[in-house]
Each structure stands twice: as structure tokens, then as C-alpha cells.
Amino acid sequence: MTVRIGLIGAGGMGRAHLARITNELSGGQIVAVADINHDAAVSAAEPYGAKAYDTSDELINDPEVDAVIIATFGKVHAPDVIKCIEAGKYVLCEKPLATTAEDCIAIMEAEQKAGKKLVTVGFMRRFDAAYNEMKAVLEAGENGQALLVHNRHRNPSVPESYTSRMAIDDTAIHEIDTMRWLLGEEIVRVRVERPKSTTHRFDHLIDPVVVVMYTESGVRIDDEVNVNLQWAYSIECELVLETAAVRLGDQEKIHIRDSQGNRNAMCQSHIDRFQGAFNREFQEWINAVARDEHTGSTSWDGYAATSVVDAAVSSLEDETSPMVEVTLMEKPAFYA
Amino acid sequence: MTVRIGLIGAGGMGRAHLARITNELSGGQIVAVADINHDAAVSAAEPYGAKAYDTSDELINDPEVDAVIIATFGKVHAPDVIKCIEAGKYVLCEKPLATTAEDCIAIMEAEQKAGKKLVTVGFMRRFDAAYNEMKAVLEAGENGQALLVHNRHRNPSVPESYTSRMAIDDTAIHEIDTMRWLLGEEIVRVRVERPKSTTHRFDHLIDPVVVVMYTESGVRIDDEVNVNLQWAYSIECELVLETAAVRLGDQEKIHIRDSQGNRNAMCQSHIDRFQGAFNREFQEWINAVARDEHTGSTSWDGYAATSVVDAAVSSLEDETSPMVEVTLMEKPAFYA
Amino acid sequence: MTVRIGLIGAGGMGRAHLARITNELSGGQIVAVADINHDAAVSAAEPYGAKAYDTSDELINDPEVDAVIIATFGKVHAPDVIKCIEAGKYVLCEKPLATTAEDCIAIMEAEQKAGKKLVTVGFMRRFDAAYNEMKAVLEAGENGQALLVHNRHRNPSVPESYTSRMAIDDTAIHEIDTMRWLLGEEIVRVRVERPKSTTHRFDHLIDPVVVVMYTESGVRIDDEVNVNLQWAYSIECELVLETAAVRLGDQEKIHIRDSQGNRNAMCQSHIDRFQGAFNREFQEWINAVARDEHTGSTSWDGYAATSVVDAAVSSLEDETSPMVEVTLMEKPAFYA
């Protein structure tokens, strides 16, 4: 069975998903694209012989659309996600699920009412081969429990439109979800610190920041968010177990030895780094939809990530870098 | 357009191709499987709703088969490849193209008569991301010309049925094709040396061997073929340019630091190591067939590899390890 | 000129210094050893034909002793250091210079009164080749200013006598001094956090801890002190500049590829790791004494380290992990 897919949001990310589903993955077909910008919808749909819609409603209600991908801005995710749920259609929503805990709760309520997990949040790192190997070492259990995790989220540069808040809700949100998934527990406290700033940032930006988080069981996580490095897109993670430490490698394929040293080239963009993860995420989602099953992160994961973001932003906005408790509702049995 | 594919040879390799085309790649559909073992054909075809044939003729002549994959033993490749050519169908034939230069020449003659390149030989390393990055460094030209290449083809172990000759025609053949492709020139001389033998081999086997080759322009290539290592499947290559050396990495995803050291796990099988290359090879082939184009290695590449194998085997069989010239026919303009 | 050296404190560290000066270094001779344990002094002195004293006074006042090494417990350092100063003799005192800021101040006053820098504190990492290469990259200035430093001080295990306080005053003190030296500025605030504890510790111990420090200019330093790893003595440091990150390597000499992976053995003790640094420290000190010059860290460095330790201990002892200001007296011009 071929899964007939509709895309809401014909920007760069959405178009990349159309291309991967068509050219690199098995079992999915693009049948519709919706965008409030009519021309964008048309130009994105055309190469695939897909329909173009001006509204998400039309796309969601199209009986020829089996499942929906949402790749619009985070602030407008919630209503479309809820409509997909109400239409009984699986939806893969790019992160964040929604920008407020209230919206996430509304989504969870709709989903519970529907009685079926339909929502997958686009946290693609859960499908990255390297993070999965790290998680396998933890779960093998031979090296004891996790004590600390050290993360680095390093970008070559960010545009002027990138705000200090985005260091949390657009950037660190990846580590927030990945750490919850890796460790299998919730983050309960968070503090955001402000080291000396790089001169390569725009003046309005606090960069770098260090996010310090604690899980329920006491694992300490830090995350250096450093987004004007100039030299690489470098996602680093060290999981410190009781009797071993596990690190993501640079995922390099070759080493060059020359006048610059013995070296491996650094990745320069998240697309290069997570191309494989995106493909696996979408392939698994298509396969799951074809079997009428849920896969990947849930609405609860989206809610928890947004709640940690909220706490982190309130710490970031206070110059004294207070430790802020994360307030989570009780987890519905539906998501256990 | 979906390419309708038939497979000849329902062994492990062939079945792996059926699975990848169906579950991981885009644009291809399995419609028929042929095997002289009737049950094998049926059991391989069944999960895909494909037809099962007892003879390759039936499959090649089935009008619903657009293109053919041959995954039988090397000795029986030639007649089927020629029949595919005569039927005007694209064929991806696992290496070797044929086991004698004469058979390869017959294939090239058939193909020239057909007036169209239809044959791709299954040298999947040409699609490996790491080798391609290495080739890109060479072709960028900033570090001068190639002077030497050092290869290691290391396997954890081989079964008792593996013969000394197979160190060349089954194992080193990969480096033979890859070096021709990487350097863009023919291998003209070859010597096979016999280091001290490992005690982990079966008694009848000469293992390890070192294959020393020279290209037309004088690049010296060596290849340690060492197939009872116990510890890894390790494909290593260092390309020595005038002002740089480029090496394949271990393709590791994570590093572990523990009582065994700071380490990355070693790959244990060619399937793990070249999974990505196989997928890219087949995806490119499906895409090319859909556009009615040829891609990958040609019949000439198959012929040249077999010719180098012949020279290497004659050096291997002489205890004095003579340097043996590779005898190649003049290259037809058709393959230029 | 041969420098005639006396040692106070004939324990393991002191004896290691006797051996290195005699067998591996140039220009120094052991002439006297003092220890309150008479037999220890005699047995340590005997192989070198040196005199044995029961009191440090006798050794310091021996006219045949040109310079003094103090390798007793930190709590008894101060009086001996001051006596050396009063005797006008150069003294290399193992860290800490003294265990209270008051004692350090008394030493500085004595030294200023003597009008000459005579005291070197045994912070041997300042002489480690790897840290010096890191500092050279920073000082070359091509990658901008320092923003963050990430340290790991990882030990295989500690004995039951090791207390939580020692994580700071015996262990982290090395990073405290090294960071001041590396960055060329004072540490002004410090917080000590408590991640989940390893089950491999003795029950009374808080382990691991994370020490977070800020310098005058805002560089953020963290130091994971994790002393029951089981698997290695691993001193790690990453200096994050604006456009580069510099890391200490594992100082490995060989790599092994086998069934455990592609790996380098980990160092197992501080003696192996810092053998070269100890030798360079003592060689430079002997050479400087022969020229009647001071070298290495000063009494001020000893005072500053002890002051940071005091602040860190007070943070460690408060379960809320407060950020504690480091109180430093104004730096005397004498130490500028």
C-alpha cells in the first residue's frame, strides 16, 4: 500500500521532505501541498503532480490524503494538528509541537478523545544512527547507570533574525528531547548560564549560553549552545556512565593528512549531519502509517519539551541564572 | 514510472536486493524471480507477489520485466547477461561480470552489436560515500597526482570452501575495480606475494597475500588480503598524493572510553560496511533505467577486472611471485 | 654549579623527586632529607649518601643545603616555607601552598619582607607539554578570545580516606591553578553541583561533582570531578575559543586494532600522565636556582588557589549549590 501524503507549509524544510519521500524512500507518494502563499503551494506541488491548496483545511479534509506532514512555523501548528486528529489522520508535525504548554495540552486532549495516537513530533535525532548506538550502550547495562551528559550544539552562524530565546526554543530543544529519549526520564530543573559572549554574534544576542538540566533521578545534563562558531556544525554528546563514557563521533568518512595536520573535515550544516536521520524518521513513519500504527515521539514528548523550554527561557531572561523547576502535568496513562 | 525488476539467482545476495528495493528504495518493483531451484524462486518471490520462474530465459523474456538483476555464481553469468542484452533490457550483474576474459569479450561484442550500454557490473564500492570523498580530493587536484595507494582487505574469517584463488577473484577483485575507478587508469602489471601465514587459516589456504599492482602511469598499489583476522571486517585504503595522504576512516558513529581504552567498534561484515553503497548503487541504477540511461561500471570494467585477476592468479600460482603483465585488448571506442 | 637540595617529607612523592633529580635530571644533588619519622628520613637519604634529619629546622639551616623541596602534608607547609624564606633559600613546595588563606598571606608577607621571590608551588601541570601547546594556541590569538573551558578530572578510584572536601582541595585544585595560568586571569565566582552519585564510591563521598567557575572577564569554566571511574586516569580539557576549540589528547603512543575495536590504551595514574611535567618542573627549578632566579608559580598563585578552594568548599557544603564569590586581597605589586 502506498501512503498518500499531504504537506502543509511549502518552505525549505517541507520541500526537502517532498524530495526525500519521492526520490529516496519507499512507500509514500506526495498528493497535495498547502501553503497560505498560493504560488509556493503550486510550485512545490507541481514536480510531483500533486494538488495545491491555499488552506490547510482543504488538504486535511481531502479524502485522497492519508497522512499529513506539518512544516509551518511553530506558532501555527496546534490548530492544524488538532484538525488532523479530528480527521483521524496520522500527522508528522515538525518541532515544536506547539509553542505553549496549553496548546500541547489541547492536542493531547484531542488525541485522547480520538482514542488513538496519531501525532508524531519531528524530533529526528531519535532516528540518528549514532545516538541510537549510544542509547544501546546505555541500555546494555554493562557500564552502570548514567550520571552526566555533556552536550554541545554548535552552529557555524545564525542570521540576525535569530533571537536569544531561539537558543532555547529552536536550538536546545533538540537536546531537550534527545536527552529525555536517551535517558528515558523527565527533566525536572533547568538553569541557563551566560558565559563570555563571542564577538561574532549580532549585538542583540546572548551567545553562547550553557543550559544545565537535571532529570528526575538526578542525572546532570549540560548543553553548550554556541551558534556563531564560524567553523562547523558540530553536534557533540558525551554520556557519562558509571564505568564508561560514550561519545558521538564526527561521522567523518575520510581522514586527510596534509600541511594542516591529520584531520577530518567538519560537517557544515544540520542537513548533512542529519540527512540519514531524517530519512529513517520518514521511512519509519510511512511504514507505520501503512500498518495503521504510531511511531516516534508522541504529543506528550512535544508537551514535555515545550515545558522544559518554558522553564529554560525564564531562567535565561533572569540575569542571575536561577534554577527553575519544570512544571509538568501528571502523565496521562494514554501516553505511558 | 516504476521500474519492474526481475531477479535471477535467489540466494542471500539476491534476496537482500529484493528487500532493499522494496523497503528502502524508491521507484522499483519486484515482479519476477528465477532460480534453478524451484522452491528457492517461489519462496523469494512470494513476499513481493512476484512471479517465480525455474529458468532465466522465462524471466528475461517476460514482457513485464523491464530490467534484470543477476545474482548467480560468476561462472554462469555470461549467457544470461548476453540474453538480457539481446532482449534490450538493462542488467545489473553481480561481480565478476564473467570468469574468463573471453566471456567478457563476448558480452562486449553483444553489447556493441545492440548499440547501447545495457550492462552494469555490481561493483558497489564505486557508490560508497567514503571512497567518493577520497576521489573528490584527488580530482580537486590541489595535492598533486597520485603516487601510491595502500589497501587492506581484512575479513574476520572465511569458510573452508574459500580457496587461495578466491583471495584474488572474489576478494581482491573489489580493490582491482575500485583502484581503476579511483585513479581513472588501467592496471598493467601485478605480482602476488606470500607473507608468513596466519595459523587461523585452513591448511589449504595461502593467507595473507599481498597484491602489488602498477597502473599505466606508474602508480604503485598494494593490497593486503588478510581474511582470517578474527577481529573485524576492515576495508582500509590510503591514497598517497604528492602533498597529502587520504585515508578511509572506520565509519564509526560513536566512541567508547572504558577499561579497554578509547575506542570505536570495528565493523564485522561487508553488509554493515557497504549497506549504504549497495543502496545508492541500486537507487542510481533504478533511476537511470527509468530514464533509459546507463549508470555505474560497464562491461569494459568487468573485462578489465577479470584480466587483472587472471594475471594475479598466475603470479599467485608461481611460488617465485613473478611480476605478470596484464594483457588487455584495445579499448573499443564504444566504452571510451 | 650543582644545586644542593634538601627534601622535607620522605613520603612517596618526596622519594619520587629524589629519584628524578638523581637519575633523570641535570644539575641537582640530594644532600639532606628531613622527616619526623626518623627511619623514613634515613632510608630515603641513604641511597643518595645524603644526611638524615629529624626536623625541618636542621635541614633548612644546614649551610650545605642550597634549596629545599617540601613534600609534607598541606597543613604543615606554612611554617617550613616561611623558615626557608627567612633563610634566604629557594623552596619548591608541593600544592597546596597552605590550607588557609591566612597562612598564604603570612607566606607572602615574609617573602615581600625578604624582597625576593623564593617560593615555587608545585603545580606541575604548568609544565605539561600538552597544556603548553593549548596555551600557545590561545596566545597566538588567531582564534579570538577564550569563552569557555570544559575540564574532566577523572580518576580510576580513591581510597576510603578520600573525603568530599578533597574533591576540591586535593583534586580540583589542579584545574583551579591550571585555568588561572592558562587564561591569565583570576577566578571570581564558583559553584559546586552534585550530579547523581556513582555506586562505585564509598558511601560518605559526594562523587561525581561539577565545579562551575567564572573568571574576571566572564570565561565560564566547568570541571567534572569524577574519581571512581574504574577505567582510567583521564585528564581532559577543552578550551573553547571564538573560532576554534582546542582539546588535550590522550597522550597515547600507539593504537591497537583488535576485537575490542580501534583503540588507544588509557592512562591509569597521574604519575604516568604527568611524569614529563614533573621532570620539566624540577629541571627548570634547578636551572633557575642555579641562576639565582625564580621560576614557576608564585606564593600569590598558591594564595589564589586556596581562596578559590575555600569558596568552592563552602558551595559544596550547601546542598543548594549556591554561587559563591571568591574573596581576594588586592594583588601586591611584588607579584605583578
Place this chain on the structure above:
Amino acid sequence: MTVRIGLIGAGGMGRAHLARITNELSGGQIVAVADINHDAAVSAAEPYGAKAYDTSDELINDPEVDAVIIATFGKVHAPDVIKCIEAGKYVLCEKPLATTAEDCIAIMEAEQKAGKKLVTVGFMRRFDAAYNEMKAVLEAGENGQALLVHNRHRNPSVPESYTSRMAIDDTAIHEIDTMRWLLGEEIVRVRVERPKSTTHRFDHLIDPVVVVMYTESGVRIDDEVNVNLQWAYSIECELVLETAAVRLGDQEKIHIRDSQGNRNAMCQSHIDRFQGAFNREFQEWINAVARDEHTGSTSWDGYAATSVVDAAVSSLEDETSPMVEVTLMEKPAFYA
């Protein structure tokens, strides 16, 4: 006891030894320097308050000289070595011991007549920490016997005066001795091959060359001698055991991550690479002389290395790169 040392040959290498003995090592004193260039002898001797001689005879016969270092050109080594033996003095002679097998035999005869091993050849790699760790892995025996060794002797560049023959007798001679020492057996056959030449060489030079050697037991050794790399002084060695491979690392201290990649700087000179080995070699020699004992490589090692060089040069000089047998006299029991 201080060993009073005389140096014959006041060139750069000899002066480096004077400096190391005086400033970095224990137990030795420079008392005399001889050079046929009077001014060179005087200027080298002066900083150490040593005597300057115009002839080696005067130095060797000076009763205040306990032991002799010879750092002249290889062609004039033999007579001075023999005079040292006849004077009953330990002598450390830089490699080669002599440039002909006959001269080496004459030295061995003199030494046997003296009845005491007095000659150490300056093969400093035997004292390199990395090679010693590699040898320890072999000798631990857990990974079976040695099968192959792959060496690279890579230099940034050589002056116009460097000849093709020197690729063997000045450069590869290091691997020749090191492999004999590492494997504990003689080299019995050697072939020198000529890959494509680098354009960075002087026209008269054959560069790179590959030296292929076999030991008595059949271990195959190759050595890429590549001396106009431009980018590094890189001494590489992989020892291939039956169930492991052991490699020298780059001996790097730090890693830099920046726009050039994740990298370690490459060593640029043999002095940097083997500084530690030179120091250990001379310290051990001084210590042994003080105990009236021999240490390090013997005259037999010097003879064997020169014999392999002779065979290699005859292979190099024949364009067909023949395999040449190494002719060794029977090993005197004296050197067993």
C-alpha cells in the same frame, strides 16, 4: 660516578648530544671535543669548559676521557671505533657503524679480541617509547605472531645533495634496524621498487621508493620512503599480528577543531619526533658505562644493517627491482 665523555665530530648532531648530556641528562660530563676543523672543535668545546682536539687520536687516548661519542660521517667511522675498542673505551657511534660490511667485520673482530662489548650503534628508535609499546604488545604474545609490517618514512623535503642511494643507507636504514630489533630476527631478502615519482623532488632523485623485505621466518615488511612530502615528518608503522594490528600514533599532544577540521598538528622534524628517544638512548648509555656495562645495539646490529643496505642498494640500482638475498656471515657466539 660522573662519566667523562669525549665527542668526535663537532657538527649539528654532535653538538645536540653535548647539549642534551649537559642540560637534560644525569651522570655525564663533556670533557673533550675533537674535529678536523679546529675552529669547530674549539667553539663546540668552549661552552662546556672542555678540551678541543684536532685529531680523534688525541681524544681517544686522553686518560680523562672515559667514553666516546662518534658523530662524524659514516665513511670515517671504522678507524675511530676500532681505536676506541683498542683503548678499552665504550663508544656510541652514530649510524651507520660503517659503510661496508668489511669495515663492520673488522670492528667485530677488534671487539671480540678485546673480549668485551664496547660498541653501541646510534639507532635511537630502539629507545622510542612508542616503538617499545608496540614491541611489548608483540612480546605479550596474546595476539599471535607477526605476519606483516607496513612502514612509512616520510620527510617534508630533502636537500639537493641527497641521493637516491641515501633513501636506503641514510633513511630506510632506520626501519632496517628497527624491524630487526622489533621482530627479533634477521632480514634475508630485499627488493626496492619505484612508484611514480613526485614532482617535488630534485630531478636526479628516485622518490618515493618502496623497500620490501622478508625476515628469516617469512614476515613481510614494506617501507615507503617518501622524502619530499611537503607536509610532515611522519614515521608510521603498522605491525600486523595474527589477531591484532598495532600502529604508531602521531604522538600528538592536543587536537584542534576549527575551519580546517578536527585535527592534530603533524610533526615537522626528526628532532621533534625522536627527542625523547635520543635522551633515553644517551641516558641509558651513560648509566651503563658508569656500571661498566654495554647497552643498546651491538656491532653485529651495525653489520647486519649495513648488509641489508648493500642488498637493497643493488636492487635499487637495477631497474627491474630484483629480489636480492642478504648475505650474512655466521653470527659469532660473542654477539648471541
